[in-house]
Amino acid sequence: MGKLPDEKIELLLTTPGTAIGSSRFPLEQEQYEAMVSVLKKHHIKYVLFNGGNGSMDTCGKVSRACQGEDIFVVGIPKTMDNDISIIDHAPGFPSAAKYIATVTKEVGADVKSLPIHVCVIEAMGRNAGWITASSALARKNPGDAPHLIYLPERNFNEEEFLADVKKLYEELGGVVVVVSEGLRNEKGESIVPPIFKTDRAVYYGDVSAYLAELVIKKLGIKARSEKPGLCGRASMALQSEVDRKEAILVGREAVKAAIEGKTGVMVGIRRTSGEAYQIETPLIPIEEVMLHERIMPEEYINERGNDITEHFVQWCRPLIDGDLPEMVSFKDEAEHQLRSRI
């Protein structure tokens, strides 16, 4: 492939997915070894891996296979799921967080103007609740959406969910609930019963549709579901600026590291202490990253398991470029004016 003009390279900043393509093809040990001879044959000295836990695992295995050769292998973290361990957060996540916070605020305004139903928004992240939790950044004033947040880190309890929804519906009229696509019950099974099976896999319905149905059936309250799905990981308009800058930075640092002869490392993101948000990008031995999947720590989840804590909000806020745009409700303004006259 020839050299691309700068204006094409610039388009990477506003192109969702990956311009280099991707695959889901699992590699065997012989293939790792075969790769070394292919790289040598073509005089390829630098190999960069861009992705999440799966890609970093592959990155580690390739770097092992290349040991002793004149080949340098470096990982560049990128996963909206934010489940790479050791680092403060992974590039991609801040934009996914900004997306879910923004749409939750917007849907909250929509539901508030016609408060007749319960609206269940489904967020991506099957095993880790980072994205789902970020919806909390939509809140500014008491009563703002999201009113309930359910993460995959906690077993989902239908009775408690229904009780919480009922209480909030009676209070507010319109209720916005944000749930992870991977909610499981106390047995560790999907809360949605399987709808059918093929030779290869079991298929479940959508968590959001299932819960909306449950609200209608058990509480007799109108309910609907929204599942932005891929729209949430592909949105350019709601890209976080912090995220974009950091993604460029870790890519650049990875190239630098490889050229300087580093190998078997991933570029990390570490938040420096101090009041203003700032990061540094240490190189982390890839072996350390390969071992763990990172889920939401207990201190970020409230006791009842239907919300996050202020700790999480403080950690997440700087990643989405600060406050979201303001909105207005004449009902709120009227109430505010009434209160201020008393």
Next chain:
Amino acid sequence: MGKLPDEKIELLLTTPGTAIGSSRFPLEQEQYEAMVSVLKKHHIKYVLFNGGNGSMDTCGKVSRACQGEDIFVVGIPKTMDNDISIIDHAPGFPSAAKYIATVTKEVGADVKSLPIHVCVIEAMGRNAGWITASSALARKNPGDAPHLIYLPERNFNEEEFLADVKKLYEELGGVVVVVSEGLRNEKGESIVPPIFKTDRAVYYGDVSAYLAELVIKKLGIKARSEKPGLCGRASMALQSEVDRKEAILVGREAVKAAIEGKTGVMVGIRRTSGEAYQIETPLIPIEEVMLHERIMPEEYINERGNDITEHFVQWCRPLIDGDLPEMVSFKDEAEHQLRSRI
């Protein structure tokens, strides 16, 4: 309610839903008559209705009830569904069109970078396919998403759908389909079998989830569904500028008309002939608007019923502020370079 400061009024431009609130409460004839005495008692001379077909129907009935009184009733069209008759389009629709076109382009880039599945995006608009059709504006080059578009104006044929999906999957790997939430079969019934009934209503599953399931079951191809739902009518970032300007304009014209003593009219939007896009805002007798629901005309739908026509694209393009942002795919660039060397 007191006077709001200008900076609060400005926030209307970036607030989804409606700051004045809304309702779904159907009125009886006596209530229309009672309304007249309430209006007179409070010396209310001007009544403005903002909404779609339902609101314009109410607007017409209130204006009839107020005949002969010193009360002036004017309609301001607004419905993302775009189903108000007579006018070129309704405020709200251009933004919904820009939203669906943008997310289809973005999801298209995502699917292209990992082309392993069929992705079914569900668009709002149960009886009219305007929003679903607008996804076509995502296309720029041959092979771009959306690859198939299904509108509620045509009966849905599952066999043809599966044949079309299979062919495109074999050709492209990743397929993006956009469907209306209200697809019906040749009997006029929802294509999704009912999942349960309450005393008040029958509930159906989501069309997108149903079709993704069908692809997996019948074709053995991976499939998933996205249903942005309310996110699509509440998005501020993807608001159309043309739409925002026109919404302000028709509101202003309605106030002017009422003050000038006009009543029983709705402010219309008529596209002037000429090359550049321009509109005028004639007052339309509300009786004319009340009679019809506007669906996509035949000339905007292709023969097989799995796509729209170039006519539709030409009509719709000016409403979404022209071209969408560009994106880049290294695979496309490589192929392009190869071709240009031959």
